[in-house]
Structures are given as structure tokens and as C-alpha cells.
Amino acid sequence: MKKDSKRKVSYTGKIAFTGLELSESVTHAAGLLGVKEALRHGFKEMGIVRSMRGLLEMNQKDGFDCPSCAWPDPEKPSKIAEYCENGAKALADEATTSKADIDFFKKHSVEELSQLTDYELNKVGRLVEPLVLKPESSHYEPITWQNAFDLIAQQLKKLDSPDEAIFYTSGRSSNEAAFLYGMFARALGTNNMPDCSNMCHESSGVALGETLGIGKGSIKLEDLYGAEVVIVAGQNPGTNHPRMLTALEKCKKNGGTVISINPLEETGLINFRNPQNLKGLVGNGTDLADIHLQVKINQDIALVKLILKRLAKLDAIDKSVFDHDFIKTYVQGYNELLENINSYDEKDLLEKCGVLEEKINQTVALLAKKSKIVVCWAMGLTQHKNGVENIREYVNLLLLKGAIGKPFAGTCPVRGHSNVQGDRSVGIQHFVNTELNATIEKHLGFIPPTKEGVDTVGAMKAMHEGKAKVFMCLGGNFLMAASDTKYTAEALQQCELTLQVSTKLNRTHLVTGKTALILPTLGRSEKDLKNGKQRNFTVENSMGRVTQSKGILKPASENLMSEPEIIANLAHTFFEGKHAMDWKTLGQDYGLVRQLIDKVIKGFEKTDERSKGVGYYLPNNVRELDFSKLPNGKAQLTINRLPKHDLKTNEFMLMTIRSHDQFNTTIYGLDDRYRGVYNERRVLFMNEKDMERLQLQKQDIVNIASNYNDTKRVAHNFIIVPYKIPKGNLAAYFPETNVLVPHNHFADRSKTPISKSIKVQIQKKDS
Ligand SMILES: Nc1nc2c(c(=O)[nH]1)N[C@H]1C(S)=C(S)[C@@H](COP(=O)(O)OP(=O)(O)OC[C@H]3O[C@@H](n4cnc5c(=O)[nH]c(N)nc54)[C@H](O)[C@@H]3O)O[C@H]1N2
Ligand SMILES: Nc1nc2c(c(=O)[nH]1)N[C@H]1C(S)=C(S)[C@@H](COP(=O)(O)OP(=O)(O)OC[C@H]3O[C@@H](n4cnc5c(=O)[nH]c(N)nc54)[C@H](O)[C@@H]3O)O[C@H]1N2
Numbered sequence: 001m002k003k004d005s006k007r008k009v010s011y012t013g014k015i016a017f018t019g020l021e022l023s024e025s026v027t028h029a030a031g032l033l034g035v036k037e038a039l040r041h042g043f044k045e046m047g048i049v050r051s052m053r054g055l056l057e058m059n060q061k062d063g064f065d066c067p068s069c070a071w072p073d074p075e076k077p078s079k080i081a082e083y084c085e086n087g088a089k090a091l092a093d094e095a096t097t098s099k100a101d102i103d104f105f106k107k108h109s110v111e112e113l114s115q116l117t118d119y120e121l122n123k124v125g126r127l128v129e130p131l132v133l134k135p136e137s138s139h140y141e142p143i144t145w146q147n148a149f150d151l152i153a154q155q156l157k158k159l160d161s162p163d164e165a166i167f168y169t170s171g172r173s174s175n176e177a178a179f180l181y182g183m184f185a186r187a188l189g190t191n192n193m194p195d196c197s198n199m200c201h202e203s204s205g206v207a208l209g210e211t212l213g214i215g216k217g218s219i220k221l222e223d224l225y226g227a228e229v230v231i232v233a234g235q236n237p238g239t240n241h242p243r244m245l246t247a248l249e250k251c252k253k254n255g256g257t258v259i260s261i262n263p264l265e266e267t268g269l270i271n272f273r274n275p276q277n278l279k280g281l282v283g284n285g286t287d288l289a290d291i292h293l294q295v296k297i298n299q300d301i302a303l304v305k306l307i308l309k310r311l312a313k314l315d316a317i318d319k320s321v322f323d324h325d326f327i328k329t330y331v332q333g334y335n336e337l338l339e340n341i342n343s344y345d346e347k348d349l350l351e352k353c354g355v356l357e358e359k360i361n362q363t364v365a366l367l368a369k370k371s372k373i374v375v376c377w378a379m380g381l382t383q384h385k386n387g388v389e390n391i392r393e394y395v396n397l398l399l400l401k402g403a404i405g406k407p408f409a410g411t412c413p414v415r416g417h418s419n420v421q422g423d424r425s426v427g428i429q430h431f432v433n434t435e436l437n438a439t440i441e442k443h444l445g446f447i448p449p450t451k452e453g454v455d456t457v458g459a460m461k462a463m464h465e466g467k468a469k470v471f472m473c474l475g476g477n478f479l480m481a482a483s484d485t486k487y488t489a490e491a492l493q494q495c496e497l498t499l500q501v502s503t504k505l506n507r508t509h510l511v512t513g514k515t516a517l518i519l520p521t522l523g524r525s526e527k528d529l530k531n532g533k534q535r536n537f538t539v540e541n542s543m544g545r546v547t548q549s550k551g552i553l554k555p556a557s558e559n560l561m562s563e564p565e566i567i568a569n570l571a572h573t574f575f576e577g578k579h580a581m582d583w584k585t586l587g588q589d590y591g592l593v594r595q596l597i598d599k600v601i602k603g604f605e606k607t608d609e610r611s612k613g614v615g616y617y618l619p620n621n622v623r624e625l626d627f628s629k630l631p632n633g634k635a636q637l638t639i640n641r642l643p644k645h646d647l648k649t650n651e652f653m654l655m656t657i658r659s660h661d662q663f664n665t666t667i668y669g670l671d672d673r674y675r676g677v678y679n680e681r682r683v684l685f686m687n688e689k690d691m692e693r694l695q696l697q698k699q700d701i702v703n704i705a706s707n708y709n710d711t712k713r714v715a716h717n718f719i720i721v722p723y724k725i726p727k728g729n730l731a732a733y734f735p736e737t738n739v740l741v742p743h744n745h746f747a748d749r750s751k752t753p754i755s756k757s758i759k760v761q762i763q764k765k766d767s
């Protein structure tokens, strides 16, 4: 158990096994068991009536947006069940009737609570009162809302510079809350706005921005239905975006082919039994991935280069494989790219990517003939040192095929949190955006700062070095989400004040600055009433569509405050009512906030009106084939290097992934049903050949160690599970393995931590 020097809190919780049971991995996703699981979680956490009411309104036009992932709703949602097993779990988790009330915090000290596992912490239930942890106290105690705002305002006023304050956002906040939050940080005078997407799709944003001119995807949901080929690279939709399987099923019914590129054969991609129709509940389901390319971890560039090289060879014969008209009109860098591809040796690429040659041949033959191609991806591509380059290489494929900016083709970075894209769109940006600064000055009446702020890794460093003293979180669980848990814990503990706007208890509430505050807020599913009137807010999904969301369930407590109101009241207190923005009123009336968003953020014109019903799409230059902002007004092909791993014989490449029973750092349960793992999270998936080589048996216990810049980091006690994973590769769950990820190793330029390619060694423990 890890302890730190100040309050004796643990940054890992107790490390104990829970009783592993193994079975074969499951061969199909969802179906009857999925429905049963969804209802089991719902009934257990929130009772039958609340569950049914919640589930029926989720993702329906007049209901609320699912709090889980950012997958879009169809424009015409099905009459029933527009949710998935994991959306239902997310709802049950948020709408639980269990409570972390004042008595609970009276009974348990922060030190004691920090010994609990993340799973146990989450199970305590909803946060229902504002709480303060005073400098010399061992326990959280109640505080009034106004006293909390006064305390924060005083701390902020004590700072030598506004850059000593940091404002983190997790992607569940509404557009309205995120807008107010971003403007408050700027009004204070800082761009210190790290965001969960720095650890997530930042690599996608950077790569797409420089190749296509917009850091977002280009396709709409319906494009998937008519695509001829959908490539799903580095993504596990069966667990993380289950409703995407319905779209893939439609694509297949229309004659499309699905290619999965993944070191693991993820269940959702093998076979899908759609719970929304009877056949899916009782029948054999749809086989989804026609081709599975079992790439080695972080060898996508080698794989795509090999595919491009083979396609280029075919194209040399009759010029019909690449879309030369499209390339001539819209694309820059063709000759340089071809020259680059030709400089590689096919055998070397084949060996590096580890994919069977016959599968490459199959893929090349298919891609040669098709042009309606969509590439979907998630964390398997972004969380590597070369995350940006990974994505650029897939964009090369799409551009050569002319599969951009036309129906049924394009880019689809599948976003994580339900409104992570919207938060960024409305101004959560740590970099300086001069266009936005100008509209802020014009419409909000204050001059925003012009110095770049910190992102996630910058925030960790600033706090660690004592350069930041107040750390505010709008949602999330910074300690467990960020890399290098020990370093991040030390960083948080350097602060004078850490405060979190949260729904559920997590470890960042326990490993804190000298003073800490918990500000409990309403969840997505809850009714947001003001003066007897119900308020709703807006969100943007993964495909850039903005819609309204309206909670319907009774709030967990009468003492919760909505996110926009918390931020607005804080700003009102800080500025003592003397600021160009009328904060108090804005916090009460989100319609007024939307009017400001409409003026300040490009593309959001008339958002109040247009976000009603099915909502509206934000502008997207790729859909218009407008690359005027890029060099020579063209989309850019790019030259990307192969990664250098230099693994020693005793070193492995570890990827840290999600189980089926978690949402990021929120652990719903201890099973990973699709992978056949039950009642245990401390497992390490390993190839049987590697086990033989290391003389390890199934269920042996090991420590995992990484060593970067001569700093050894160890994750203790993991049980070996033999698994179909490439030789030399390993997989284990995050957040338990975040202790291994060095804080100073991240993707070039996007600074996304290298959570999917950590060099590690394995040490057997004598049990
Ligand atoms: N139920 C549920 N839903 C979620 C979440 C959750 O935790 N639970 N989290 C949300 C968030 S914030 C996000 S960002 C998304 C995450 O969604 P995913 O990215 O699907 O999540 P991960 O579990 O990180 O899975 C990464 C996948 O990439 C593969 N992979 C790893 N390395 C490589 C590689 O080098 N190349 C290739 N081709 N593949 C690789 C892994 O085998 C795995 O299948 O899901 C969102 N939705
Ligand atoms: N090793 C490793 N690390 C990773 C990843 C990985 O794959 N591997 N993935 C990364 C990714 S993709 C992401 S996005 C980050 C996630 O990082 P975060 O977004 O910081 O983490 P979450 O676990 O999603 O946050 C959970 C907490 O959010 C709060 N919460 C939930 N709903 C609401 C709400 O409606 N309002 C408010 N105010 N609070 C709410 C609850 O208190 C809950 O405890 O983690 C990253 N870290």
C-alpha cells in the first residue's frame, strides 16, 4: 500500500485480490445477456420504477442525453431502448439511491477512505452536500454554498498571478457549463484549461487539424450505413460504444465490409446480437468484422504503409486504385508520399506489424476496388508517442482513395465522454485562439489572456513544481485518470486548495491540497428546476450535432447545485458583482448563456432555437471539401516515421485498456464478461508463448515494472491470464496500471500520455 508524506492517504487504495474466475471469451456482444445485465445494474442501484423511467427517456427527443459515451443518436430514435448495456450502467451509477451523506463523512476519515478501492469508493453513492476538508482536519465537514464560494474567491485573490490557478474539465459537462467555466478562467486572466481530451483524442485533433483543417471527424452517422468498407482501428466498440454496433450491423446488411485492426479480437466486433430487435435477442446475430488484422501494439504505421505500398503497386498498373482526379484537385504531397512508401521493405513492414500475409492480401484486394471507406478509431491509435502520426497515416489512406468529403466515406474519431467535443468547441482550450479572443472582447466586454495555458501534463508539472496553487475540477477524477499516479498525487498535494464539482466520490477527493472542497452537482438524468421552471442544456455528439438534453429524475438531494450555477455563483462572488458579464443572472438562465455562445462561438448561431428537436450540425469544412485554411488550400498527405521501440528481450509492450464494467476511473463492477474474466481487475493478459518463455503458469502472480529515465515504477500484484494477444504484447486495465506511465513521456505535439505503449518488465512473485 502506497502512502505519502502529508495526510497519510493512499494514492492506490488497498491492493487486494477479489477472487478471479475465468471462462472462455464470449463470442457475441449484447443480445439477451446484455439486456439482463443492463436491467440488473439499474434495479440494484436505483429500484425498478426509477430504472424503467430513466431508461425509457434516455436518448429520446424530449429526454436526456446518455451520460456514457459520445456516440450519436439516430435522427429518428427507435421507439424503445435507444441505449445500450453500458449506457444503462452509466445511468444506474449516476441515478443510484445510495448516498455519501454527512454522517458517512463524519464516520470515516479521509485517510481511512483512501484505503478503499476505486470500486468501493464509487459504490458509496452520490455526493449530496458541499463539504470542506480544512488544513489540519482528518475529516470532511459540511460547509454552506456561499462559504465555499467565499473560500475559493479568497484563495484566488491571494495568488501572485492568475496562472497559479488551473481549471480542469472532464467531458460530461454541458456546453453551457463549459462555456461559463472557460470564460471565468479567461476573465480571471489564465488559459490554464487542461481537459480530459488531452489524455484522450488530442492526438486526433492535432492530426486532423493539420491534414484536413478541422480537429473533428467528418462523417455523419448515416454515412456508416452506406459505407463499402468500415475500418475500426484501435477501438473496442462492444464495450465502449455499444450503439456503434447497430450502425455496423446496418452497414453489413447493406453489403459493407468491416475490418478490425486491433491486437485483440474484441468480442463486439466478432458477432453482435442487436437487443433492439427480436432476432437479436434470440437469434444468431450478425457477424461483424469480416477481416481481423491482429496488428502488434503501436505498429499501425507499419501495417498501413504496407497496405499503401501494395495498393500503389496495383495503381501503377492501371491508375484506377487511387482517386487521381480527387488527388489532383484537393490533395498535396502525393509524389513525396509515394517516394516515402517505396523506400520501405515489404518484408520488414510485414514482420513489424505481425499481421498474417493472407489477411493483408485480402484487405488490399478489397480496398483496391472500394472508395466509400470510413476509418473509425479511438484510444488504440491516440495514446502512443507517435499518436498523431498514427492517425495521419490512416488519413493518407483515405486521401489516396478519395474517401473524404463525400457520402459514406471519411474520418470517424469515436469520442469518449458524452460531451467532450462540445466542451472544447465552446472554449475549453489551453492554447490561444485569436479569433475567439476577438469575439470575447467584442461580445463579453473583457480582454482575455494571450499567454498559452497548461494542458494535462503541463498542469501536473506546474503543481508538482509548486507553480500552481489552486486546482479546480469540473467533473472527472484527475488523480486516477492522469499518468504517473504517484507523481500526480504529489502534485495535487502541493496545492493550497483543490476543489471538485462532482457527482460521485473518487480518489481525487482524498488525495488533495491543504484545503479541499467537494461541490456536489446534478447529474445528466436529473431534473434541473429553477423557480419552478425546468431548465435544459445542450451537448454536441461525436459527429458534431448539437442537441438539447433535459433531465427527468428526482435529484439525489435538494442541496445539489447545477454546474452552470456553481461556476456563475463562484464568478459572481469573486468579482463581487463588478464584471462585464452578469454572472449571477447567467447562472440562473441558460437561455442567456446560449445567447452568448451564439455570439462568441463560431458555428453556434441561434443555438438556442436550432438545438431543439433533432438539433443541428456544426459547420465542417471537410464535408464541404474546403481546405482553404491549409497550405496551398489543399488536404495534406504526410510522411510518418515507423516507431522505434528497441525492446530488450525481457521487455514487453503493455497497453492499458478498459474492462466491460467500468467507465474510465469509475468501476461499476469486477467482471470483463466479453474477455471471460470475472470478479477480478488485477489481471495481466499474456500470450501463451511468452508465458512459456518466462516459465509462467496461468494465474501466477507478477509485478509489472517500467523504467524510464532511470526511474523505476512498479504496479504490484497482477494475475497472469493466457490470452490471444500478439507475442511481446501485454494488456491490463487502467487506472490500476497508471502508476507505470511516466509523466514525462507522451505523444509528440498532442502530449497525450503513452497509455497504450508502455515498455515493461515482468517479475514473478513467490506466492
Ligand atoms: N462503457 C464504457 N464506455 C466508454 C468508456 C468506458 O470506460 N466505459 N470510456 C469512454 C472514453 S473517455 C473513451 S476515450 C472511449 C475509449 O474507447 P476505446 O478506445 O475503445 O477504449 P480502450 O479500452 O482504451 O480500448 C482501446 C482499444 O485499442 C486497442 N489497441 C491498443 N493499442 C493498439 C494499437 O497500437 N493499435 C491498434 N490498432 N489497436 C490498439 C485495444 O486492444 C482496445 O481494443 O470510450 C468511451 N466509452
Ligand atoms: N492508463 C490510462 N489512462 C487513461 C486512459 C487510458 O486508456 N489508459 N484513458 C484516458 C481517457 S481517454 C480519459 S477521457 C480520461 C478520463 O478522465 P476523467 O474524465 O477525469 O475521469 P472519469 O473517470 O471519466 O471521471 C469520473 C468522475 O467524474 C464525476 N462525474 C461523473 N458525472 C459527472 C457530471 O455529470 N458532472 C460532474 N461535475 N462530475 C461528474 C464523478 O465524480 C466521477 O467520479 O482518462 C485517461 N486516462
Ligand SMILES: [Mo]
Residues within 6 Å of the ligand: 196, 199, 200, 201, 415, 416, 417
Ligand atoms: Mo476519453
